[in-house]
Amino acid sequence: MSLRARLTGFGSYLPKRVVTNAELAERIDTSDEWIRTRTGIAQRHIAGEGETAVSMASAAAQAALAYAGVSAESVDAVIVATATPDQGFPATAVRVQAALGMNRGFAFDMTAACSGFVFALSTAEAFIRSNQAKKVLVIGTEIYSRIVNWEDRTTCVLFGDGAGAVLVEASDDTDAGILSTHLHSDGAHGDLLYVDGPTTEKPVLHMQGRDVFRHAVAKLSAVVDEALTANGLAAEDIAWLVPHQANLRIIEGMAKKLDLPLDRVVVTVDRHANTSAASIPLALDEAVRDGRIKKGDLVLLEALGGGLTWGSALVRL
Missing domain, CATH: 3.40.47.10 (Thiolase/Chalcone synthase)
Structure with a gap:
């Protein structure tokens, strides 16, 4: 039987703090018009104290599991795409695994920058098609606010923080x-x-x-x-x-x-x-x-x- 990898759960987390273009213009040489005209960006969420790549990823994952009606204990793997982990190691994914209360399966990070989620989704599909996993959490989580140069108006205005997650499950439904x-x-x-x-x-x-x-x-x-x-x-x-x-x-x-x-x-x-x-x-x-x-x-x-x-x-x- 040929298995399909189906997206069954969806979740996200955005930091509470919102920074508008006008607020940035008070600190650096830029303007709302300059940013909007070149990028389409009007605001961004910025992680505050206590908000980390792990905490955001965990919140997004919990929302995805709740959407799918699936318990964390039944998940076989966690794949986290991130270019801004809290630590060099261990992987963000194993921290998320622990935060979710999972004591089985495996977890690891992937780094492909802005393409990371697509790469991680492809990897989850491969695990499912090869019957190595039935349920995989795929998460993207980033805190770019902590690596941009806040004096460089050409880059700092472009980025924001947040996390999103999907649950991918094995299915024999070839129509989805x-x-x-x-x-x-x-x-x-x-x-x-x-x-x-x-x-x-x-x-x-x-x-x-x-x-x-x-x-x-x-x-x-x-x-x-x-x-x-x-x-x-x-x-x-x-x-x-x-x-x-x-x-x-x-x-x-x-x-x-x-x-x-x-x-x-x-x-x-x-x-x-x-x-x-x-x-x-x-x-x-x-x-x-x-x-x-x-x-x-x-x-x-x-x-x-x-x-x-x-x-x-x-x-x-």
Whole structure:
């Protein structure tokens, strides 16, 4: 019997503190108009004291389990995508495993920057298809506010903190689940977007924004075509696009390529900013819970991040 990996639970967590563009403009040389025009961002959530990558991931995971009506004890694996762990080791995922009260299964982290959630989702699907796991929590959690240079207006305005999670379960329903995933990387472009490692005195994010934007448009277009071709589908078959929330102009460009009106694209970048590996599950949770995305909808996920890494996933809810 061929197993499908089906998304059955959705959850998210956003820090309580909201920082608007106007507030940032009081501290650095920028303005609300400058940020909105270039990125589409109006505000972002910033983690406060006591809010960590682990605590946010755990809260998002608990919400996903509650949505699915599944106990943590029945979960076989936890995969956390993060570029901003609280510790070099142990993995954020094992801390989440402990916080959820799990005493079985396995847990590990994945680092693919903003593409991390798609990479982790693909890995969860592989475990399920190979019958190594029946239930897998896939989580993206990020605290970029602690690694950006708050004096650099070209980068600090772009990012926010948060966590999103999905529960992926084995299913024999061939009409639903993950249809395919498509992953890529090109290390030759690693210096376009990177963060120094934990052995440095203070890890700081570095980004060549124009070059990243240029690669994003080309590579995301190609990986979207790859997903559609692999499944014998056309752009008009897509009910919803849930993209990585990096920049509104990139999102609008992908919608135009697919000939999708923006009201069929889940957009949270205006309120969440770029939450890296957390952005897709945060957006997915919001759209499922508010009723936009319904059971049976064909949903396309896509992301590009440092590495460079990029990927897509085609999912029928």
